[in-house]
Amino acid sequence: MAELTKELSQVKGQEPAVPDEAVPGKDEPSKDVRVHPNPAPAGKRPLDVPTGTPTVIVDDLHIVYRVYGAASDNEKGNAVNALTRLLKRQGRPQMKEVHAVKGVSFVSYHGDAIGVVGRNGSGKSTLLRAIAGLLPPHEGAVYTDGQPSLLGVNAALMRELTGERNIVLGCYAMGMSPSEVREKYQEIVDFSGIDEFVQLPMSTYSSGMGARLRFAISSAKTHDVLLIDEALATGDREFRKKSEERIKQIRESAGTVFLVAHDLRVIEETCNRVIWLHKGKIKMDGDPKEVLAAYNKG
Numbered sequence: 001m002a003e004l005t006k007e008l009s010q011v012k013g014q015e016p017a018v019p020d021e022a023v024p025g026k027d028e029p030s031k032d033v034r035v036h037p038n039p040a041p042a043g044k045r046p047l048d049v050p051t052g053t054p055t056v057i058v059d060d061l062h063i064v065y066r067v068y069g070a071a072s073d074n075e076k077g078n079a080v081n082a083l084t085r086l087l088k089r090q091g092r093p094q095m096k097e098v099h100a101v102k103g104v105s106f107v108s109y110h111g112d113a114i115g116v117v118g119r120n121g122s123g124k125s126t127l128l129r130a131i132a133g134l135l136p137p138h139e140g141a142v143y144t145d146g147q148p149s150l151l152g153v154n155a156a157l158m159r160e161l162t163g164e165r166n167i168v169l170g171c172y173a174m175g176m177s178p179s180e181v182r183e184k185y186q187e188i189v190d191f192s193g194i195d196e197f198v199q200l201p202m203s204t205y206s207s208g209m210g211a212r213l214r215f216a217i218s219s220a221k222t223h224d225v226l227l228i229d230e231a232l233a234t235g236d237r238e239f240r241k242k243s244e245e246r247i248k249q250i251r252e253s254a255g256t257v258f259l260v261a262h263d264l265r266v267i268e269e270t271c272n273r274v275i276w277l278h279k280g281k282i283k284m285d286g287d288p289k290e291v292l293a294a295y296n297k298g
């Protein structure tokens with residue numbers, strides 16, 4: 001918290017609220033968390049310069065999943081264990097906890113496009129869902145300026161409805177007025193490239209088509225904080241190019257984008273900053289080239 005408080009004070013041009021002596025590890029480079037430099041380093045393109053206003057503050061965040069009825073290895077379903085439980089009048093096997101995010105802290109700014117990388121199970125999707133407000137912190141906190149919108153491969157469109165109905169409902173769900181929906185409708189269809197499939201139920205779409213439509217709907221509106229979980233990975237080359245352009249536009253309109261993708265090339269081309277998660281903790285946070293080089297090594 002001390003580090004974040006200091007960082008925010010600098011953003012506001014004030015003296016740090018926490019005295020330097022109180023900051024543990026002062027004068028030492030931080031091992032895990034490097035808060036984004038502000039202002040951005042000289043020589044960067046205007047697009048790469050965040051405006052300095054924080055959009056998301058993640059403060060020592062811990063997320064724990066509780067899995068009820070999860071059996072440990074020696075509790076697993078055989079007849080003897082079941083009978084023992086019955087005789088001892090025990091209920092189902094005990095609850096298991098999965099500590100998915102372990103003390104993550106960082107600040108994002110207007111104009112940031114942040115790639116989140118890490119191995120399977122390192123906590124990327126969990127972190128995005130927590131920023132979107134879909135998972136309560138076990139400890140710590142997430143503060144956001146504006147409404148974060150999570151665009152996931154599983155975003156809530158209705159498979160039994162046509163693409164057309166999903167576009168209309170999706171736009172209303174994002175708070176657009178009927179006239180805005182009419183105005184944006186054709187642009188969404190064109191951007192998604194699903195053509196005449198728009199008249200068919202989404203259950204007939206390939207996973208790539210569904211992902212493209214979701215991205216087209218979600219990005220039709222300017223978001224303060226847009227969280228994208230792998231949606232770009234399923235598109236083809238041409239669609240990826242269009243999506244990258246769209247993400248740049250969102251950044252230009254002073255929003256913040258978080259992008260989880262296993263395709264590191266997409267991250268390198270789209271983001272001005274990368275956070276590397278490892279076993280639920282931040283291993284590195286900074287310039288995409290540096291972080292991705294370290295990530296590829298190891």
Ligand SMILES: Nc1ncnc2c1ncn2[C@@H]1O[C@H](COP(=O)(O)OP(=O)(O)OP(=O)(O)O)[C@@H](O)[C@H]1O
Pocket residue numbers: 065066067098099100118119120121122123124125126127
């Ligand atoms: N609903 C859930 N219930 C219990 N545990 C979960 C749940 N969702 C995720 N986990 C666990 O939390 C940890 C982090 O998962 P998460 O999906 O956030 O990782 P990830 O980095 O996004 O993985 P991937 O790259 O495979 O998508 C994993 O150990 C996973 O098993």
